[in-house]
Every structure is written in structure tokens, then in C-alpha cells.
Amino acid sequence: MMGPIGITSFIGQATTEGLKTSTLAAINNIIAIMAMITINLGVINLLPLPALDGGRLLILIFEMITRKKIKSKYEGWIHAIGFLLLIIFMIFISYSDIARLCGWI
Numbered sequence: 001m002m003g004p005i006g007i008t009s010f011i012g013q014a015t016t017e018g019l020k021t022s023t024l025a026a027i028n029n030i031i032a033i034m035a036m037i038t039i040n041l042g043v044i045n046l047l048p049l050p051a052l053d054g055g056r057l058l059i060l061i062f063e064m065i066t067r068k069k070i071k072s073k074y075e076g077w078i079h080a081i082g083f084l085l086l087i088i089f090m091i092f093i094s095y096s097d098i099a100r101l102c103g104w105i
Helices: 004-021 023-045 053-066 072-102
Strands: none
Touching (some): 004 072, 053 072
16 A cells, blocks of 8 residues: 555656666556556545545435435534544555655565
8 A cells, every 4th residue: 555655656666667668668657557546546435434425425325215314513523533534544654655765664
């Protein structure tokens, strides 16, 4: 698992390897990585976690089943807690990327 720092390092390595063959190979490597990142972001965004689109879909499905609307105050708290957990996860991943680059791991 990599965050933005690790992905940047990975793209640099893929570009260097591609340039050993040709410029076209380097461009193909970058385009393949971009496609992979785009697909992964789409899939991750649909996970049923609060603060993501999948979490919103889960709330909508819950409201359809129960036929009761969740109060916006509670929905806001659900998304705020989910967002906080995502930020903590992002900090952990960024620390792991930096530690990997510095050779601590």
C-alpha cells in the first residue's frame, strides 16, 4: 500500500526503467500507472465507508429499507468520524512511505 509519496517514487522508478528501453516505453509505463491509479480510486471511493461515496450509498440504502430519513445531524457526525479515520489512515500511510524512502523499514 502506498500513498502519494510512495506513488511518486514508484512512477520515478517505472519511468527510469522505461527510459532504459525507449521514451515510448517510459510513456507507456506512466500511462499504465495512471490508469491503475484511476481504477483503484474509483473502486476505493465506492467502499461503504463514511465520508466516501460508498458510505453515502449505504446511508441511502438504509433509508430506503427503513423508510426513515436519518437526521442530518447524525449523518454529519457519521461522515465526520469517517473522515477523521481516513485522515489518520492517510498520515499512517504517508509515514510508511517516508520511512520506506529513508530506509527505516
